[in-house]
Amino acid sequence: MSTVAQSEQNHHDHHAAKGFKRWLYTTNHKDIGSLYLIFSLTMFLIGGAMAMVIRAELFQPGLQLVDPHFFNQMTTVHGLIMVFGAVMPAFTGLANWMVPMMIGAPDMALPRMNNWSFWILPFAFAILLMSLFMEGGGPAFGWTFYAPLSTTYSNDNTALFVFAVHIMGISSIMGAINVIVTIVNLRAPGMTWMKLPLFVWTWLITAFLLIAVMPVLAGAVTMVLTDKYFGTSFFDAAGGGDPVMFQHIFWFFGHPEVYIMILPAFGIISTIIPTFSRKKLFGYASMVYATSSIALLSFIVWAHHMFTTGMPLAGELFFMYATMLISVPTGVKVFNWVATMWRGSISFEVPMLFSIAFIVLFTLGGFSGLMLAITPADFQYHDTYFVVAHFHYVLVTGAIFSIMAGAYYWLPKWTGHMYNERLAKLHFWLSLVSVNVLFFPMHFVGLAGMPRRIPDYALQFADFNALISIGGFAFGLSQLLFVAVVYKCAKGGAAVPDKVWDGAEGLEWEVPSPAPYHTFSTPPEVK
Amino acid sequence: MPHSSLLKKLTLVVIGMFAFAFALVPLYDVFCDVTGLNGKPSLEVATESNKVLTSRTVDVSFTTHSQRNAPFEVNSRQYSVNVSPGEMVEVKFSAKNLSSEARVMQAVPSVSPGKAAKYLHKMACFCFDQQPFSANQEVEFTLVFYVDTELPEEIEELTLSYTVFDISEATASNTVAAKQQAG
Known part of the structure; x- marks a missing residue:
């Protein structure tokens, strides 16, 4: 990469290590950001390959390709990899690259810890993936690892799963601490709180969510570990424990976790929409407050995942109303984005296309979420493909589309080259069509009662499932175009100016393209 | 900072x-x-009741089931009893070890409706302790309980359910661990 070449000419004294060691020892936020992003893309492809196995098996009714136990491993590990390996590291990578440049800092505040938080991740996923090849197979109890599935009924490789999750947790906690210290301490003079770019704001709030709930996840897996191997009874009724308590602890982590995966996406969209609408973001302050209220509310809604566990009426009502309350700040955001576009001079570059698709499709996923929040209706929807459709709309067309948008938006700044726009637009349109062919019919089969996580289904779901699988293969293959676009852009292409997009605002556009190895060694003055 | x-x-x-x-x-x-959510009754030994409310009665039914093929058969002698709040009641349960090995049983109580759980006071219950059985042994247990006089009016019947677990392996490993520690 030219970034590397240039920086090495400028700073001979700083980083003598070459080849692999350069990446292993690096404490540079841009290097670590790239490592995170490349790792996340790799995991996205591996997790995607598992989704292809799932869709191939579900192409027709009956059992044809894989045995049910392996199918369960695929659904479990697909979920774990996409959540902890693809979405979260992608956001951490973007934070590493962009947060210091957006606030005028020379680097992340704790660069050595930054190096650690990335380099333990590959080991976590190596452990997790390795367990798939061991006798008895990998985790097969769903990414939610409900007890007693993960305690009484799991195999001995569960310890590997537990340690992998521990390492992933430590990695994201260190990453989050780094983001907080950087934003609190390293803002350029004059960069007051209400001048922070929204991506920085949303990441700050996300980082607080991370340090609040990742330790709870670590606690939950530790309890599973001791229940399974050391004779404790946290979740075993025979010893005085309670399996429902597992779900309470897990979802106390799990619900804030879904906002961890969407708040940075809100930040990215709030950055891109004004750029290509050539207007200031509508309602900046309300965006900050809406993000904070979503984060706070996320702590009191966890049991809406558990409506069917036999909760008392009072609990069901409380969690139903609290959940519906979240649509208020989320609605504020969606309206602000639309208001930003209103009467703007909009142009449809690839990042903008992904952002507009995000607004439409994420909102659709939000609406199916509202349907699921209605307790009496949830008894019908619970554990069906309707739920699968819902969370894939908010995670694939939500989180993943925002990551794609962000990647296309900042890629020219990172590499100094414009990407191949024709190929990128092809990637967008193919993804947009196929993702809807993939996930939209899931609403229908779900409402009709097709259960999730089962390798076979009743005959009446056959046609829809064939269609879903075709959409799945098309979406999977389309992502290879993204790999091609990124690779070609890193290798070469038309040179771009410092301010790549004429409507863009922010400190990151004041540094040269490609961004030099060290930026803002002397802090800029923010007015 | x-x-x-x-x-x-x-x-x-x-x-x-x-x-x-x-x-x-x-x-x-x-x-x-x-x-009082979740129907989780207290596992503490209750103190004796000091008054009886004869103006109303409550139906208390009993049910038991074995979890994970625990080799025990536990049945109450009566299907249900009609009691006044505050009245002390004794119910006999017959329990049998169906396996031809020594086994340890643990019964876990639960009350339905969940709201009623904190109004059911047990003074003697086989669920308070782990119950060792010899091979094919038959035992009679006595449950002594009363329903609190404060029980809300709208609750006219409640069910006391026991889930029976086989905890022989857990207790065996604990004993081994204890022995290792001592040694």
């Missing part, structure tokens, strides 16, 4: 939240006790 002090505070938050995950375990029980 210098990096180190901010880092210290954030690390404390992380450690605190890890501890909070474990604190949720007792908190969860306390919450259920206080609110």
